[in-house]
Amino acid sequence: MNAPKPASPPVLELEDIARQRAGRPAVHALSLRLEAGQILGLLGVNGAGKSTTLAMIAGALRPDRGAIRVQGRDFLEYPELARQAIGWLPESAPLWPELTVREHLDAHGRLRGLSGVPLKDACDAVLERLELKELARRLAGVLSQGQRQRLGLACALLHRPPLLVLDEPANALDPVQVVALRQLLREQAAAGTAVILSTHQLTEVTAVCDRVAILHEGTLRHDAPLPADQHAALEKTFFDIAAAGRTHAA
Numbered sequence: 001m002n003a004p005k006p007a008s009p010p011v012l013e014l015e016d017i018a019r020q021r022a023g024r025p026a027v028h029a030l031s032l033r034l035e036a037g038q039i040l041g042l043l044g045v046n047g048a049g050k051s052t053t054l055a056m057i058a059g060a061l062r063p064d065r066g067a068i069r070v071q072g073r074d075f076l077e078y079p080e081l082a083r084q085a086i087g088w089l090p091e092s093a094p095l096w097p098e099l100t101v102r103e104h105l106d107a108h109g110r111l112r113g114l115s116g117v118p119l120k121d122a123c124d125a126v127l128e129r130l131e132l133k134e135l136a137r138r139l140a141g142v143l144s145q146g147q148r149q150r151l152g153l154a155c156a157l158l159h160r161p162p163l164l165v166l167d168e169p170a171n172a173l174d175p176v177q178v179v180a181l182r183q184l185l186r187e188q189a190a191a192g193t194a195v196i197l198s199t200h201q202l203t204e205v206t207a208v209c210d211r212v213a214i215l216h217e218g219t220l221r222h223d224a225p226l227p228a229d230q231h232a233a234l235e236k237t238f239f240d241i242a243a244a245g246r247t248h249a250a
């Protein structure tokens with residue numbers, strides 16, 4: 001008799017992670033799991049700990065405590081995983097003003113082990129998908145905010161990582177590009193990519209996420225699937241959590 005196949009580990013697993021910033025807890029006792037093909041929206045008021053959480057997942061900030069596993073492997077033991085398994089869009093995409101759009105993509109690809117034809121094909125694919133083809137030779141220093149954001153997204157997608165970590169991905173995008181981004185994220189999820197994104201916009205979450213987590217004062221207060229047509233219910237949950245925090249802080 002065949003032995004039962006072991007279930008594959010979640011794409012991302014956070015186990016009781018915590019991080020202080022400037023001597024104060026920014027993220028506290030945070031645990032969650034993200035499976036292939038899920039789009040998780042991380043909501044929270046300013047300072048709730050969203051960017052700190054995403055930076056820890058991306059390997060840019062080390063947690064003070066807890067474990068981060070990507071595809072079942074401990075992230076702190078295998079930091080190279082960060083480059084290979086994760087596509088990260090930080091809050092403001094760090095770009096070199098004197099490099100062109102294509103040079104950015106080329107550099108990102110090389111850092112992730114791509115070269116030759118696969119690198120060229122990957123760059124062409126994201127230039128096309130993010131509508132950056134016409135801008136390929138333009139210097140990053142003269143891009144508009146929305147174009148910079150699209151270049152940041154292209155860098156995150158380039159090496160086709162199984163996990164996308166996107167901090168405010170709709171920032172600076174015009175309404176047409178916001179809709180295009182939603183479509184892109186749905187495509188990624190349909191292909192099995194797991195996505196975690198932070199936003200202040202409840203509409204972004206209800207438009208594209210199938211699960212929502214709400215962080216408040218560094219603590220996970222809500223983590224639940226998000227069925228379609230749940231905007232009103234999510235709005236109430238979010239404001240109840242935010243208002244309770246205000247009463248507590250007053």
Ligand SMILES: Nc1ncnc2c1ncn2[C@@H]1O[C@H](COP(=O)(O)OP(=O)(O)OP(=O)(O)O)[C@@H](O)[C@H]1O
Nearest residue numbers: 021022025026044045046047048049050051052053
């Ligand atoms: N570079 C830093 N140095 C010190 N403290 C920081 C730094 N960045 C963030 N913090 C603090 O950590 C806490 C969490 O901030 P974080 O940026 O993670 O929140 P956020 O939910 O992403 O907020 P926002 O929605 O405003 O971007 C806040 O109290 C913030 O002041």
